[in-house]
Amino acid sequence: MIGAGMVGLSVAWWLSEHGHRVALIDPALAQGQSSEAGSSAALGLLMAQIFRRSSGRGWRLRQQSLALWHSWREQLERRGHSMPLRPGLLQLAANAQEWQAQQELVQQRQRQGLPLRLVQHPELETLKPALPAAAMGGLLSPDDGQIDPIPAMKALLTDARRQGLDTLAEPVLRIERSGASKTERWCVHTSSGQRRLSHWLVIAAGLSSPALLAPLGHARPQSPVLGQALELQLPADCNAELWPGSISWGGINLVPRPSGRLWLGATVEPGNTKGSPEALEELLQLGGHAPAWLQQADVVGHWQGLRARPDNRPAPLLEALEPGLLLTSGHYRNGVLLAPASAAWVLEQIQSSEPLPRL
Template sequence: MIGAGVVGFSMAWHLQRQGHQVTLIAPDLETKPGELSGSQAALGLLMAQVYRRSSGRGWRLRQQSLALWQQWRQELAERGHSIPGRSGLLQLATTPAELEAQERLCQQRQQQGLPLRMLTGDELAALRPALPEPCLGALSSPLDGQIDPQPALEAFRRDGITHGLQLVCQRVVQIRRAQENHDQRWWVELESREGLSARWLVICAGLSSPALLTPLGHERAQSPVLGQAAELQLHPDDWGSLNWPGSLSWDGINLVPRPQGRLWLGATLEPERTTPEAPCDHAVQELLNLKGHAPKWLQRSSVLRLWHGLRARPSGRPAPLLEVLEPGLILASGHYRNGVLLAPASALWAGEQIAAAESRG
C-alpha cells in the first residue's frame, strides 16, 4: 500500500482486520504527515447527512462512513486508542436561497427518518451573538460532527503496528507488473533501489498517485487545491460564548470548538494550485476575519498557529477515485475535501474488491 494519510492508514488497518498482511509505504512515516499533505490540512468534519444529494455513490459512501466511524472509534477505544471528536453539526444559511435549500433538505431528511431539523427563531436568538452574521437560519444535524485527524492517524498506526503492520519509510520510484510462479504480481521500486513484491497494490498517495500510474497507461489526473487552517485562543471572557450544538459551517468556513477555549478555523478559499505555495496573505486574512464578518469574540482571539495542505481533486472525474484499474491494482485517491469522512467507506470498498476477486480465484 502506498500513501500514509488518513485514507492509507485506515485502509491498512481495515485490511489487516480482514486477515491480510499489509505493508504501508510512504516517505513521511517517521514524522507527522508533511505540511502539504491533505490529511494535515483537514479539520475532520463529518458532513454526511447534510450532503445535498439523497442517492448515488456519494450519498452511499457518506452514510457508510458515518456508521463505520462510530464503530471503529469504539473498537479502537476498547484497544486503548482514543480518537477525540465532537458530535453535532450546525450549518448556517447566509442567503435566502441557501435558507430555502436547507429547508428542502431538512424536509427530505425527516421523510427518510433522519433527525435533521431547522433551528427555531428563539434557538437562534439564544446562540447569538456567538454566531457569525449574516445568519438567516440554521440546519442542525446531530449525527454529523467532527473527529480529530491526527489522533485518528495515530490510532490506526499504533493498533496496526501492534497487529503486524509493516512500515517502509521511503519514496516509491516506480511500480511495474511482475510475474512470480506464473502469477501476476506488482513490483514496487523504492528510492533505495530495493523493491517489494505484492499480489495486491493499493495506491492512496493523493497528488503523488498520477505519476505512479501514468507509466502504466492509467491517466488519473488530480489537481492540487490549497486548504488553510488556523488554531485560535479565545479571550478568557469568551470561553463560554461558543454554546453551539456541535461544529459550525458558515459560508464555506468551518469552525470547530476545541478544549481550553480554543477554536479551529478551516476553509478552501483559494483556487487550484499548480505549485505547493503557501497561502497568500489575503486568503489567510479572509479566513481569520470570516471574510470581514468576524464577531467581536473572534476579533478578540489570538492566533496560536497556521497551517495548510494541498487537497487532491480529480480532474474530469467525480471525487473520490475508487477503481480497480487492473487485476491486483487498486486506486483510492482524490478524496478532495472529504478524505477524513470517506476514509472508512473507501477502506470497506477496497476490502470488498479484494475479497470478491480472491473468491473468483
Template sequence: MTVLGAGLVGVATAWLLLNRGYPVCLIDPAGAGEQAAEAGTRAALGLLMAQVYRRSSGRGWRLRQRSLQLWQQWSDQLAQQGSALPFRPGLLQLASEPQELEQQQRLVQERSAKGFPLRSLSQEELVQLRPQVPEGALGGLLSPLDGQLDPIASRQLLLQDALSRGLELVSDRAEAIAASSGADRWQVQLASGPRLQTPWLLVCAGLASAALLEPLGHQRPLAPVLGQALELQLPAGCDAELWPGSVLWQGINLVPRPGRRLWLGATLEPDLVAGAPGDPAALEALRQLQGHAPDWLLAATPLRQWQGLRARPVGRPAPLLEALEPRLLLLSGHYRNGVLLAPASAEWAADQIAAGP
C-alpha cells in the same frame, strides 16, 4: 498486501485489511512520524458531512452514509480496546440568504421523513448561542450525527493499533511500480534501493498517485487545490465547545477545539499553481469571516496557520476508487472529503480483495 501512502486513506485501509486477517506492508516516507506539511490529512479540519449532504442518492451519498456508520463502528471497536477516536458530534450550518434557509428547511423535511435526526434552528435559537454566532444568520440546520474528527490524532491512533496487530511499516518512498513477469504480483521500487514484491498493490499516495500510475498507462490527473486554516485562542469566558457542534457559515468552517481554541478554514479555494504560497489576503478574510466576525472572534489571538493540498480528480468525480488492473487498486482524489470517506474507501478495497482479481 502493500499499501502505498500513509495518509488517513492508506492507514485506514491498512488497518481494515489487518482486521480482516491479511498481512499488510505500508510504505510512506514519513513512516510512523508526521506527514509532510502539505499532506491532506495533516492539514484537514476533519468535518464529517454525511447527513447534511445535499443529494439523497448516488455513489457520493452512499459512500458518505456508509463512512459515517463505519467511523461509528470503528470508534466502538477501538473504545473496547481502551482508545477513543477523537470525534465531536454535531454540525450547525447557518443560512445567510433566504434561499439557503429554504433549502435547509426542505432538507430537514425530506431527511426527517426518512428518519434522519436533522432539525432547523430558528433565528431566536441562534441568538441564544454563546459565543455568539455571526450576526445575520437567518436560521440554521443542526445535524447531531455529523461532526468533526481530529484527523492527525485519528491517523495516529489507527496506525498504532495497526502496528500492534503486526503491520509492517516501511519508511521509504515508492519510486516506481510495475507488474512482475507472470503478472500475479506487483513490484515496488523503493527510493533506497530494494524492490518489493506483493500480490495486491493499493495506491493511496494522494496527489503523488497520478505520477506513480502514469508509466503504466493510467492517466488519472489530480489538481492540487489549496486549503488554508487558522488556529485561534479565544478570549477568557468564551468557549466554542458550548456550541452544539462545528459551525459552517458562508463557506467557512468554525471548529471548536479543547482549551478555548477554534480552528477556522475555508471550504473552497482556487487550484494551486505548484509551489505557490497561500494567499495572506484569503487568510485575513477568513479570520474576519468576510466582514461578519463577531467581537469575540476579532479579539481572539492567532496561534498558528497552516495550509495543505487537496487532490481533486480532473474530469472524474471524487474520490477515485478503481480496480485499474488485476490486483492493482487506486484509492485517491478524495478532494474535500478524505477524512469522512476513508473508512468507506478502505471497505471498498477490502471487498475487492475478498472478491479476488
C-alpha cells in the same frame, strides 16, 4: 500498499482487521506527515447526513463512512486508543435561498428517519459565543460532527501494527508489473533499492498517485487545491464547546477545541502553493461577518495543506485499474470523511477477487 495519509491508514487498518497481511510504504511513517499534506492539514468535518443530495454515489459513500467512523471509534477506544470525535454539525443559512433549501432538506431527512432539525433565528441568538448576525437560521445534524485527524491516524497506525502491519518508511521510485507469478503480480521499487512483490497493490498516495500510475499507462491526473486554516485562542469569556457542535458558515468551518481554542478553516485556493494572505484574511473575517469576539481572538497557529482534486472525474477516485491494482485517491475536501468507505471498497475488491469497475 502505498500512502500513509488518512485514507491509506484506514485501508491498511481495515485490511489488517480482516486478517490480511499488509505492507504500507510511505516516507511519512518515519518523518511524519508533511506540513502541506492534506491529511495533517484537514479539520476533520464529517458532513454526511447534512449533505444536500439524497441519493447517488456521494450520498452512499458518506452514509457508509459516517456509520463506520462511529463503530471504528468505539472499537479503537475499547483497545485504549484516543479517537476524539465531537458530535454535532450546525450549518448556517446566509440568505433566504439557503434557508429555504434547509427547510426542504430537513423534510427529506425526517422522511428518511434521520434526526436533522431546523434551528430558528431566535434560538441561534441564544448561542454563545455569538454566531454571525446575518444567519437567517440553521440546520443541525446531531449525528454528523468532527474527528481529530492526527490522533485518529495515530490510532489506526498503532492498532494496525499491533495486528502485524509491516511498514516501510521510504519513497517509492516506481511500480511495475512483476510477471514473476500469478501470486506476485506487482513489484514496488523503493529508494533504498528494495523490491516488494505483492498480489494486490493499493495506491493511496494522493497527489503522488498520477506519477506512479502514468508509466503503467493509467492517466489519472489530479490537481492540488491549497487550503489554509487557523487555530485561535478565544477571549477568556468565550467557550465554543458550548455550541451544539461544529459550525459551517458560507463554506468556512469553525471547530471548537479544548482550552478555549477554535479551529477556523479552510480556504479553497486552486493553483496556489504558497497561500494567499487575502484569502486568509477573508477566512478570519468570515467573509465580513465575524462577530466581535472572533475579531478579538489571538491567532496561535496557522497551517496549510494540498488536497488532491481529480481532473475531469468526480471525487474520489475508487478504481480497479487492472487485476490486482486498486486506486483510492483524489478525495479533495473529504479525505477524512470518506476514508472508511474507501477502505471498505478496497476490502470488497480483494475479498471478491474480481476487480470491479469504478464505484
